[in-house]
Amino acid sequence: MQEKYSHKLTDKKWQEYWRDAKLMSMDETSQKPKYYCLMMFPYPSAALHVGHGRNYIIGDAVARYMKMKGYNVLTPMGWDAFGLPAENAAIKNGVHPKELTFNNITTMKSQLEEWGVLYDWDREVASCNPDYYKWTQWLFLKLYEKGLAYKKEAAVNWCPGCQTVLANEQVVNGACERCSSEVQQKKLKQWFFKITDYAQKLLDDIQLLDGWPQRVKTMQANWIGRSEGAYIDFKVNGLDKTLTCFTTRPDTIFGATYMVVAPEHHYVEEILKISENKDKVLKFLEKIKGQSSFQRQSEQVEKEGVFSGLYVINPVNKDKIPLWIANYVIYGYGTGSMMAVPAHDQRDFDFAKKYNLDIKLVIDNPKDTLNGPSMKEAYEDIGVLVNSGKFDGISSSEAKTAITSWMQDNNMGKKAITYKLRDWLISRQRYWGAPIPIIYCEKCGIVPVKEKDLPVELPADVEFKPTGVSPLEDKKEFIEATCPKCGGVARREVDTMDTFVDSSWYYLRYLSPKNEKVAFEKQLVDKWLPVDQYIGGVEHAILHLLYSRFITKVLFDIKAVGFKEPFANLFTQGMIIKDGAKMSKSKGNVVSPDKLIEQYGADTVRVYTLFIGPPEKDAEWNDRAVEGAWRFLNKVWRLMHQTTQEGNFYITDDELIVKLTVKTNEVIKKVTFDIENSFHFNTVISSIMELVNVAKEVVDKQLESNSLKGKVESKSPYDVKETLEVICLLLSPLAPHICEEMWRNLGHSKSIFLHPWPKHNEKVLSQGQMEIIVQINGKLRSRINLDKGISEEQIKAAVLEDEKVKNLIANATIKKVIVVAGKLINIVVN
RNA sequence: GGGCGAGUGGUGGAAUGGCAGACACGUGGGACUUAAAAUCCCAUGGAUGAAUAAUCCGUGUGGGUUCGACUCCCACCUCGCCCACCA
Numbered sequence: 001m002q003e004k005y006s007h008k009l010t011d012k013k014w015q016e017y018w019r020d021a022k023l024m025s026m027d028e029t030s031q032k033p034k035y036y037c038l039m040m041f042p043y044p045s046a047a048l049h050v051g052h053g054r055n056y057i058i059g060d061a062v063a064r065y066m067k068m069k070g071y072n073v074l075t076p077m078g079w080d081a082f083g084l085p086a087e088n089a090a091i092k093n094g095v096h097p098k099e100l101t102f103n104n105i106t107t108m109k110s111q112l113e114e115w116g117v118l119y120d121w122d123r124e125v126a127s128c129n130p131d132y133y134k135w136t137q138w139l140f141l142k143l144y145e146k147g148l149a150y151k152k153e154a155a156v157n158w159c160p161g162c163q164t165v166l167a168n169e170q171v172v173n174g175a176c177e178r179c180s181s182e183v184q185q186k187k188l189k190q191w192f193f194k195i196t197d198y199a200q201k202l203l204d205d206i207q208l209l210d211g212w213p214q215r216v217k218t219m220q221a222n223w224i225g226r227s228e229g230a231y232i233d234f235k236v237n238g239l240d241k242t243l244t245c246f247t248t249r250p251d252t253i254f255g256a257t258y259m260v261v262a263p264e265h266h267y268v269e270e271i272l273k274i275s276e277n278k279d280k281v282l283k284f285l286e287k288i289k290g291q292s293s294f295q296r297q298s299e300q301v302e303k304e305g306v307f308s309g310l311y312v313i314n315p316v317n318k319d320k321i322p323l324w325i326a327n328y329v330i331y332g333y334g335t336g337s338m339m340a341v342p343a344h345d346q347r348d349f350d351f352a353k354k355y356n357l358d359i360k361l362v363i364d365n366p367k368d369t370l371n372g373p374s375m376k377e378a379y380e381d382i383g384v385l386v387n388s389g390k391f392d393g394i395s396s397s398e399a400k401t402a403i404t405s406w407m408q409d410n411n412m413g414k415k416a417i418t419y420k421l422r423d424w425l426i427s428r429q430r431y432w433g434a435p436i437p438i439i440y441c442e443k444c445g446i447v448p449v450k451e452k453d454l455p456v457e458l459p460a461d462v463e464f465k466p467t468g469v470s471p472l473e474d475k476k477e478f479i480e481a482t483c484p485k486c487g488g489v490a491r492r493e494v495d496t497m498d499t500f501v502d503s504s505w506y507y508l509r510y511l512s513p514k515n516e517k518v519a520f521e522k523q524l525v526d527k528w529l530p531v532d533q534y535i536g537g538v539e540h541a542i543l544h545l546l547y548s549r550f551i552t553k554v555l556f557d558i559k560a561v562g563f564k565e566p567f568a569n570l571f572t573q574g575m576i577i578k579d580g581a582k583m584s585k586s587k588g589n590v591v592s593p594d595k596l597i598e599q600y601g602a603d604t605v606r607v608y609t610l611f612i613g614p615p616e617k618d619a620e621w622n623d624r625a626v627e628g629a630w631r632f633l634n635k636v637w638r639l640m641h642q643t644t645q646e647g648n649f650y651i652t653d654d655e656l657i658v659k660l661t662v663k664t665n666e667v668i669k670k671v672t673f674d675i676e677n678s679f680h681f682n683t684v685i686s687s688i689m690e691l692v693n694v695a696k697e698v699v700d701k702q703l704e705s706n707s708l709k710g711k712v713e714s715k716s717p718y719d720v721k722e723t724l725e726v727i728c729l730l731l732s733p734l735a736p737h738i739c740e741e742m743w744r745n746l747g748h749s750k751s752i753f754l755h756p757w758p759k760h761n762e763k764v765l766s767q768g769q770m771e772i773i774v775q776i777n778g779k780l781r782s783r784i785n786l787d788k789g790i791s792e793e794q795i796k797a798a799v800l801e802d803e804k805v806k807n808l809i810a811n812a813t814i815k816k817v818i819v820v821a822g823k824l825i826n827i828v829v830n
Numbered sequence: 831g832g833g834c835g836a837g838u839g840g841u842g843g844a845a846u847g848g849c850a851g852a853c854a855c856g857u858g859g860g861a862c863u864u865a866a867a868a869u870c871c872c873a874u875g876g877a878u879g880a881a882u883a884a885u886c887c888g889u890g891u892g893g894g895u896u897c898g899a900c901u902c903c904c905a906c907c908u909c910g911c912c913c914a915c916c917a
Binding site: 004214215218219221222223225227229245246247248249260303326327328329330332333334335337338339340341345346347348350418420538541542611612613614617618619620622624625627628629631632634635638682683685686687688689690693771773775777778779780783815816817818820823824826827828 | 831832833834835836841842843844848849852853854855856868869896897898910911912913914915916917
């Protein structure tokens, strides 16, 4: 064994060894229990920084740990390889997206290897390969068959920068998530997945996700946004037309004093035809059009509206109330129109004040009687109904159901549930994605491509120009097709699919990545899924995870898989921050792992990354503190060297033996608990540091006592090697290279990762003495060392006999004594 | 406005309701060295102390529960993230 630790001696050697030995390959014939450990597959962008590294290092540590715990571990990796950045780069630099993507994949793979992160590379997938996207297209066909893929004209978010359509989820503060251009509205015919059909199931089954962070579950529930209420029909005065609104407060229907429709509402066209107020309405619509969607959505924009010139009839009391058009009504939610109850909704109240509309009190505050005209703000709480006909006097919560069923009986409205969740718009007017497998025939209309004709391959040479339509539009050989139904002349769909479709099922493909006959084998996925541990960034808390859940449920319903949820346990790691901000090229605060790995080695970078803080929380990167991890590994190496160079090293002093063996077993217990319970590798490392510190101290003391004459020999000396092995084993998932090296130096011929994880021995823990804290009236006053394992009564007696304690309570009477086993005693006196 | 999370030394952070500040980083001092690096040792929340004595204060603020609160409950303040004119 070298005297000094050098990562240059260990890193490459063991990386190659593990790779050749296929250490992390799943064993298909194994009888061991399975463990599917999955990292969110990355988009192949230029180069990884230490922030990305955290994700892979955590995952690798978990996978190695579970392997040592005796599981048959599946830990695959792949590439979410379609998408805009590669295509944008192609437009800019003229490099084909495919070339760029695969170059990036090569770079990232070698970076992962340098970190010592292992995967079952035989199962690698890339979503841009035809043998993968063939099955993404198959998935589309399955949804189409089930009526879950449909085409409709829709006002879509159009990014003028990327020249494409964006999903609602890709619009952030009215701007494109990618290029920050201001998003415009545009009407296009687009393909959608009917995720709204699964809104309730997606919401209900959140309950099944015991292993998910509460935060993510809440975010999903909010995103689905279920609300219960009623649809209520309002007849337009004097016309044979009904406008329906959605409300969560049917109890306030008697207080509706006007009605509002969104400016985009289809009825606005009718209004313009017949309204006497047409000019003002037109002027208003013009003004609203000038406001970007971002302006409309921000709260700074004042509620504005215009009287339509028409009236509607409140069905419950036949009141004739004005119909308004206003910017604060969202076309996409509910019915795009709403009843306004100014007395009991703050927004309606503000609007009514501004335009001098009636405010009618229908819910009274039982504690403090309200007076309609003098109200300063809306009363939104529960209360007792007034001015509500036969419903006067009942509570508002009762009234909700009572009024709804009464309206239902009288054909005025009905119970309703709405969701904020919208259907998933999957069309992209882009090249670098999976083509939507659809053919348009003049005779037969929309015809899906036959499964046997998949994949619909992307042509290689196309012109990359942002024109607002897919580059495939220019590609005659691609567009021209024959109708699969009638054989006639037809044309192909030129849009490609949102990359979230690619990533919504990849975890199934890993089980049979090369199968050319099916997307995945039911028997295999049913055995291996749900994923035991999914690890990734919280930024995917909504989109990717919701889409994956949706696709899994669809596949379950068509009996393609036998499970309802894809991911049993989810771990979302925190971001690495540098100089107070997320690492990004534009901010110039990116820390590259390459130099650090060159200087300190992979294990130092890994240990520091895990030591930086609890993995689920954000953490600030500190280059200087990396040094601490380096020093620690060197310390371990020196201890190892010092105690193995000249044969076995025995501890012969009984006290030292107890100290070291107790600590060794305590740390095994603590480390195992911290990994199992929370992946808190930061405390795992600090515990191992403590063990190393104690071992060092014991070894030094032993060396001192060896040089002393007349030392007392123990009857059963302790070989330090036992503790050294434990240190190697506990540290190996975190710092695999150095541990593998030290393990071999300890005389083992097989890889440390094939050795079982150590178990602690409770009996050892009960040896020696414990320190009992003595509190008087809850304040720390003394400490007393007592033998472990004595009873509470004995502790109490021993403490009360103690001279110091006696003095402290000399002039007081003892009221009560509380003993906490093994820890503390609190004497309550007065 | 709603939801979630967080507030502990100079810094990152630790603490099943039971010794607050583990483990590190940094800093100061010392040993070794011609010197430096590396390594090792000591100190390191604040206050009053000559003090290695001793005592008091101290986990955002104010209350509460408890023998005992960083931890639980209530109210508030600050910060972060997500959502947001969702009827």
